[in-house]
Each structure stands twice: as C-alpha cells, then as structure tokens.
Amino acid sequence: MSHDLLRFDDWTSPVPPVEREVLSRLVEGEDEHEHPPLLFVTGPGVGAWAFAEHWLAHTAGRGFPAHALTPREGGDLRAHVHDVVQTAASLPRQAVLIGHGVGALVVSRALGRYPARAAVLVAPAMDRWATFGAAIKTNPLGTLRGRPRLNRKQLFSASLPAEEADAYLARMTFAHRLAFPKQVPSPVGKPPVLVVGSPDDRVVPRKSLDRVAAHYGGAPLLFPGMGHALMLDAGWAEPIDATLDWLTKELTAAS
Amino acid sequence: MIIFRFWRTFCSLPPSPRIWQYRRVHDTPDIADRRDAVCVIGAGASGLATIKNLREHGFAVDCYERETSVGGAWNWRHDRSPVYANTHLISSRPLTEFPDFPMPDSWPDYPHHSQVLSYLERYAKHFGLGEHIWFGTEVVSAVPVGDGRWDVTTRSTGGGSSRVQRYAALIAANGHNWSPAKPDIPGDFRGTVIHSAQYKDPAQLRNRKVLVIGGGNTGCDIAVEAAQQATTVWHSTRRGYWYAPKYIFGRPADQVNDGLLKWRVPLKLRQWLYRRTLALTTGDLTRYGLPEPDHKPYESHPIVNSQLPYYLGHGRIKAVPDVARFAGGQVELADGRRIDPDLVITATGYAPRFEFLAPDLIDTEPDGRPDLHLHSFARKHPTLAVVGLLQPDAGLLPLAHWQSVAVARWLQLRREDPERAAAVQQKESARPIPSWSKRRVVASRRHWFEVDHLAYLKAMDELLREMEPAK
Numbered sequence: 001m002s003h004d005l006l007r008f009d010d011w012t013s014p015v016p017p018v019e020r021e022v023l024s025r026l027v028e029g030e031d032e033h034e035h036p037p038l039l040f041v042t043g044p045g046v047g048a049w050a051f052a053e054h055w056l057a058h059t060a061g062r063g064f065p066a067h068a069l070t071p072r073e074g075g076d077l078r079a080h081v082h083d084v085v086q087t088a089a090s091l092p093r094q095a096v097l098i099g100h101g102v103g104a105l106v107v108s109r110a111l112g113r114y115p116a117r118a119a120v121l122v123a124p125a126m127d128r129w130a131t132f133g134a135a136i137k138t139n140p141l142g143t144l145r146g147r148p149r150l151n152r153k154q155l156f157s158a159s160l161p162a163e164e165a166d167a168y169l170a171r172m173t174f175a176h177r178l179a180f181p182k183q184v185p186s187p188v189g190k191p192p193v194l195v196v197g198s199p200d201d202r203v204v205p206r207k208s209l210d211r212v213a214a215h216y217g218g219a220p221l222l223f224p225g226m227g228h229a230l231m232l233d234a235g236w237a238e239p240i241d242a243t244l245d246w247l248t249k250e251l252t253a254a255s
Numbered sequence: 256m257i258i259f260r261f262w263r264t265f266c267s268l269p270p271s272p273r274i275w276q277y278r279r280v281h282d283t284p285d286i287a288d289r290r291d292a293v294c295v296i297g298a299g300a301s302g303l304a305t306i307k308n309l310r311e312h313g314f315a316v317d318c319y320e321r322e323t324s325v326g327g328a329w330n331w332r333h334d335r336s337p338v339y340a341n342t343h344l345i346s347s348r349p350l351t352e353f354p355d356f357p358m359p360d361s362w363p364d365y366p367h368h369s370q371v372l373s374y375l376e377r378y379a380k381h382f383g384l385g386e387h388i389w390f391g392t393e394v395v396s397a398v399p400v401g402d403g404r405w406d407v408t409t410r411s412t413g414g415g416s417s418r419v420q421r422y423a424a425l426i427a428a429n430g431h432n433w434s435p436a437k438p439d440i441p442g443d444f445r446g447t448v449i450h451s452a453q454y455k456d457p458a459q460l461r462n463r464k465v466l467v468i469g470g471g472n473t474g475c476d477i478a479v480e481a482a483q484q485a486t487t488v489w490h491s492t493r494r495g496y497w498y499a500p501k502y503i504f505g506r507p508a509d510q511v512n513d514g515l516l517k518w519r520v521p522l523k524l525r526q527w528l529y530r531r532t533l534a535l536t537t538g539d540l541t542r543y544g545l546p547e548p549d550h551k552p553y554e555s556h557p558i559v560n561s562q563l564p565y566y567l568g569h570g571r572i573k574a575v576p577d578v579a580r581f582a583g584g585q586v587e588l589a590d591g592r593r594i595d596p597d598l599v600i601t602a603t604g605y606a607p608r609f610e611f612l613a614p615d616l617i618d619t620e621p622d623g624r625p626d627l628h629l630h631s632f633a634r635k636h637p638t639l640a641v642v643g644l645l646q647p648d649a650g651l652l653p654l655a656h657w658q659s660v661a662v663a664r665w666l667q668l669r670r671e672d673p674e675r676a677a678a679v680q681q682k683e684s685a686r687p688i689p690s691w692s693k694r695r696v697v698a699s700r701r702h703w704f705e706v707d708h709l710a711y712l713k714a715m716d717e718l719l720r721e722m723e724p725a726k
Contacts, residue, residue, distance in 0.1 A: 005657055005712045005719075007354070008517040012510050014349045017360035082360070089356050094382055115311060115355055115382075188355055189311045 015082040021070035025060035040068040043102030045175035112185025159234035198226040294422040299327015301643025302428035305659040312663040335433040342368040347507035351650030403638040424638035431607040442581035451602035460484040466596035474602030482571035495546035543567040544574040649708035
C-alpha cells in the first residue's frame with residue numbers, strides 16, 4: 001500500500017480551481033450537529049440535480065445535512081477527486097461520502113485523500129470491463145460511441161413512467177470515459193464502507209458489486225428490480241433509507 | 256468591529272466548563288490513571304494533527320493547551336504568537352496544507368496568517384477535536400514511571416494547585432517559535448530594543464530610524480515593512496544569504512523547485528540552476544553592500560523575499576554588517592562604523608524549550624539541542640515523541656501530519672504487536688542520520704532542525720511501511 005506521501009502532481013501543478021455547484025438541504029434546529037453531513041457525488045455528465053430530485057430532501061428529513069456536488073465539465077479523474085475533497089473539507093463536520101456510478105469511482109479515490117466519516121458506493125462503476133460488457137449487451141450502439149450513452153432500460157426499471165424516465169435522460173449530458181488506474185487506494189482513517197446496488201442494474205453487473213464490496217471487506221446491499229439510477233428510479237426511498245439505517249448503526253457503534 | 260472581535264473571542268472559549276470542573280477535583284491526592292490515553296501537549300497546528308491522528312488510530316487523547324483557543328503560533332490573540340499584522344506564508348498553499356484536509360483552492364498562493372488560523376480552527380471543528388482539549392491548562396512536568404507510562408502534572412494557567420494524571424504515552428507538540436532568542440549585545444543603548452516577537456504592527460515603525468538585526472525570513476519581512484514606514488532603515492546580517500523570489504516564471508518558486516525534485520535533478524545541477532535563476536531574476540546583491548553567501552544554495556534555510564532587493568535598489572534599506580556593541584545613542588557595527596537608530600528590532604529567532612521534561616529524556620546536548628530519532632522519537636523512551644520540531648524547506652504542516660501518523664502507528668504497533676515493534680525499533684536504530692537530516696547546513700541554532708522535505712518524507716514513508724499492519 002502506498003501512503004502517498006510524495007505528491008509531486010499537487011506540489012508542482014495544482015488542479016486549477018473552478019466554481020463548484022453544490023446543492024444543499026440543511027437540517028434546521030438543535031440537532032443540526034448531531035449527525036455528520038452527507039456529500040453525494042454523481043458521475044460526470046449527470047449532476048447534483050439527480051440527488052436533489054429525491055434523496056437530498058429525504059436525507060435532510062432524517063436529520064442528516066445533505067449536499068450534492070456537480071462534477072466540473074471536462075475534468076480528469078484527478079480534478080474530480082480534487083473537487084470532492086475540496087467540497088468535503090469545506091463542510092463544518094467530517095463528511096460521509098456517497099458516490100453513484102462513476103461518482104463512486106471518484107469517491108473511492110477521494111477516500112485515499114480525505115478521512116471520510118463513512119462512505120457509500122452506490123452502483124459503483126469501478127470495473128471497466130465488467131461495466132462495458134454489461135452495457136454492450138443491453139445497449140450496443142450507445143456503448144460503442146466515443147461518448148457512451150445510456151438508455152432508459154439501463155438506468156430505470158419498468159415501474160418508472162416512461163415520460164419521467166425520458167425527462168431524466170434528457171437532462172443527462174453523458175461524458176467521455178474517465179481514464180483511471182486500476183489500483184484503489186486504502187481509505188485513510190479506515191472509514192466503514194458500504195456498497196449498494198441492484199442485481200438488475202444493466203450497467204454495473206452483480207459480480208462487479210460483489211467484487212467491490214469484497215475489496216472493502218463486506219457484501220453489497222441489494223435492491224432487486226431497480227435500474228442503475230437508484231436515486232431516480234421508482235422505489236428510490238428504499239436504498240436511501242437502508243443506507244441511512246446502516247449509517248446510523250455504524251455511527252452508534254463507533255461512539 | 257468591537258462587537259465582532261468580542262464575538263470571536265467569546266466563541267473561541269472552550270465550549271464546556273472543563274476548567275471549572277478541573278478546579279473542583281484538583282484536591283484529589285491520588286494520581287488519576289488515564290490508562291491507555293495519550294497526553295498531547297499543545298493545540299497548535301502540530302498538536303491538532305496529533306490529536307486527530309491518534310484518535311483515528313483508536314487512542315483516547317487528553318490535550319493540554321495553556322491558551323484559551325487553538326492555533327498556537329498562528330493565533331494572533333495569543334501573547335506568545337510570533338505573527339505580525341502582515342505575516343504571509345512563505346511556502347505556497349499546496350506545499351503547506353495538511354495532506355488530508357486541503358486549504359480552499361480559491362485562496363491565494365501565499366495565504367495571510369489570519370487565513371491559516373481560520374484553517375486550523377476549521378480543521379479542529381471539522382474533526383471534532385475541541386472535546387479532547389483542556390484549554391487554559393499548562394503541563395508543569397512529565398515524569399516516566401517505568402513500563403513506558405508517564406505521570407503528567409498539569410495546572411491551570413492562571414495559577415492554582417496542580418493535578419497529576421498517568422498516561423500511556425506523551426507527545427509534545429509545544430512548538431518552537433514562542434520563546435524569543437535574544438542576542439547578547441554589549442553596551443548600553445538609549446533607544447528602544449525589541450525582539451521581533453514584540454513587533455506586531457507597521458505603525459510601530461512609522462517615522463522611526465530602524466535597525467533590523469537578522470537575515471532570516473522575519474528579519475527580511477520587517478526590513479521591508481520598515482522601508483515602507485520608517486525614515487531610515489538599516490538591515491544588519493552576519494552572513495550572506497541566497498534571497499529567493501516568491502515567484503519564478505510566474506509560478507510560486509517552491510512549486511518550480513519541486514518540479515526539479517520530481518525529475519530527480521541532482522543537487523549539483525540544482526545548485527547551478529539556482530545560481531543562474533537568481534542571477535537572472537534577483538541579480539547581484541553584493542553591489543548593495545550585502546556580503547556574498549558563504550554557503551552553497553540549499554545549504555541554509557531558504558530566505559524567500561521578493562521585495563528586499565527592490566527596497567535595497569531604492570536605497571530605502573541600507574545593508575550593514577553585524578552589530579558589535581551599543582554605544583549610548585549609537586550602534587557600533589563590526590566594521591567600526593556607527594549608526595544612530597532609535598528603534599532596534601532583533602529578528603534573531605526562537606529557541607525550543609521543553610521545561611516540563613528533564614533534559615536527558617530527550618537526550619539534550621550541552622548546547623540545548625534535543626537529539627531525537629527523525630527529530631521526533633525519543634531514543635530511550637519509546638512512549639515519548641515530539642511533533643513539529645522541524646525546519647523544512649517547505650511547509651511544516653504536511654511533515655507534522657506524517658510525523659503524527661507515524662507516532663500513532665508506532666504506539667498502536669507497540670500495544671498490539673510488541674514483538675514487531677521491537678523489530679521496527681531495531682531496524683530504525685540503524686537508519687543513517689544523513690538519510691533524513693540535512694548534513695551540509697550552516698552551523699547555527701537556526702539550522703538545528705533543518706530537513707529537506709523530500710528526504711524527510713521518504714524516511715517517514717519507509718517507517719510507515721515497516722509498521723504496516725500484517726495482512
């Protein structure tokens with residue numbers, strides 16, 4: 001394991017700063033500081049809006065201050081990790097990082113740089129070939145494009161009305177594939193890490209969920225019947241509720 | 256403004272009434288056993304990192320801070336803080352921030368001292384460190400009691416009776432820039448003499464005739480401020496230094512320098528490049544009367560100041576040699592010349608002080624210099640370490656962070672796997688000192704703890720790998 005003490009990239013060519021979009025739902029009143037803040041991260045091409053749709057308000061409703069970061073345009077993996085760590089460090093208390101899809105990949109790298117209170121990887125797109133294989137089966141044309149596109153079937157289950165699904169799809173811009181090294185850093189500060197996904201996800205296959213969860217020494221928490229976009233699909237409340245239950249348990253165990 | 260200041264001061268007070276709690280129990284005669292808890296002395300940058308990293312490794316921590324708030328040297332409200340109104344960092348942001356808690360990337364390349372303080376306050380709040388700190392409490396003495404444990408005597412800063420508690424380990428993060436080292440200048444002087452620690456505001460210099468003694472970064476900073484405020488400015492330096500600009504090729508100079516280190520450019524070539532770059536940018540300073548450097552580049556603590564040569568060139572600063580003695584209303588210089596300042600500022604640095612420890616515990620040499628492994632681990636006491644006692648050629652915070660991680664990992668290994676800990680200790684005792692300590696530096700107290708940040712971090716990396724938990 002590398003401790004990453006020598007950071008020539010950061011010392012000699014720091015990531016250029018950008019204005020970052022962060023959407024927040026805060027908790028009012030006395031229990032403002034009772035729970036750690038949660039920082040949600042999507043993959044590039046999506047944005048904070050995807051979490052603002054349901055999960056942010058739901059999370060705040062359960063007493064956790066909730067924030068979502070929109071990835072910068074055209075950044076590489078290093079820039080995205082930088083933005084996540086910058087945003088996390090700007091929060092008043094040690095944050096819980098929650099990444100979805102390629103956002104989970106970014107979070108897994110950010111965990112090597114910032115001691116998160118806990119981390120949740122939702123449908124993590126961290127296995128290049130497994131993800132590619134699953135995508136090409138359902139959506140060969142979209143997958144083979146320079147900027148791969150996902151379709152309705154990959155992202156959502158049949159229970160989500162088609163108009164709603166299409167409206168969400170229209171808001172996604174889809175970005176170029178991120179180049180990333182295979183090595184996943186050990187999380188600093190040893191936070192508990194949870195993997196959440198669906199066995200019916202047509203982007204991240206079940207095997208991949210198992211592999212990522214095993215890397216962090218656990219098993220994935222599964223929500224059958226849901227598509228890749230767990231925060232937008234019908235039944236979005238289940239995965240976030242289960243995640244917050246897990247978090248509450250972990251936080252009580254640690255204190 | 257007054258209300259705002261009051262609010263700030265108010266909010267920096269400890270949140271819980273711990274001081275009072277402590278006073279109530281002070282008369283317990285027996286020693287309170289804190290079992291596996293670790294005692295940390297000081298809640299400045301190094302102390303805060305130490306608390307956080309010990310907590311991350313599962314240790315209970317009691318930190319004692321004699322002031323009423325965090326920030327140590329960077330907290331301008333503290334009497335012993337060395338910062339003056341215009342103090343800015345001399346190493347750039349990426350080389351100065353904690354590696355796991357970056358400063359906001361919207362901040363300037365060289366932040367102001369008040370930004371550094373707010374950064375440390377946010378760090379403490381972010382990681383919930385305040386609840387482990389006992390403010391307004393001083394450590395009077397720490398004594399080893401065998402089996403690696405320590406009896407720590409504390410007392411409220413305001414006085415009162417003391418209390419003794421027993422800890423599993425003792426980490427001193429008490430800083431080394433708070434006890435002024437004052438020069439011994441013979442003779443009497445009719446004007447005012449102050450140490451740079453007492454210099455806070457440029458108004459102190461306005462319309463005065465100022466002599467600044469000392470060629471370090473503080474001396475150069477004050478000379479520059481005096482050039483903007485005072486009627487006459489003399490800057491006395493004992494030897495010639497390499498005055499590096501803050502920017503080279505439009506980039507912070509330390510970032511450019513680390514580019515050379517990244518490509519492993521050998522020292523000889525780096526020294527040549529350094530001379531060439533300085534010749535092309537700053538130019539020859541001997542024509543202003545400054546002595547030629549008596550050492551090669553990279554052999555002394557870097558002086559980073561772009562404005563000093565500017566004011567030398569404008570005649571606002573007069574370079575003079577060492578001070579020989581005071582003579583009534585005048586000051587006699589080493590070359591026999593006499594000048595007549597009415598304010599003398601001695602920017603002659605600070606001395607490390609560990610009054611709470613018997614000198615032999617940290618192998619203090621006759622000249623007062625502690626001899627510690629990696630400037631951190633006590634050689635004969637495995638549960639005693641010092642964090643932050645370094646003079647790196649970059650920011651201190653990253654090095655203090657990794658020091659405290661190594662200390663935490665070491666204490667953890669010692670607790671969980673004594674056999675492996677012994678093996679690590681054995682191996683570490685064979686680590687050659689030149690591999691982590693700068694050998695070829697100017698022999699002066701200012702350079703006791705001089706380290707090359709890269710060599711030091713490499714040594715830390717190796718040590719951390721040796722202590723890696725077995726998989």
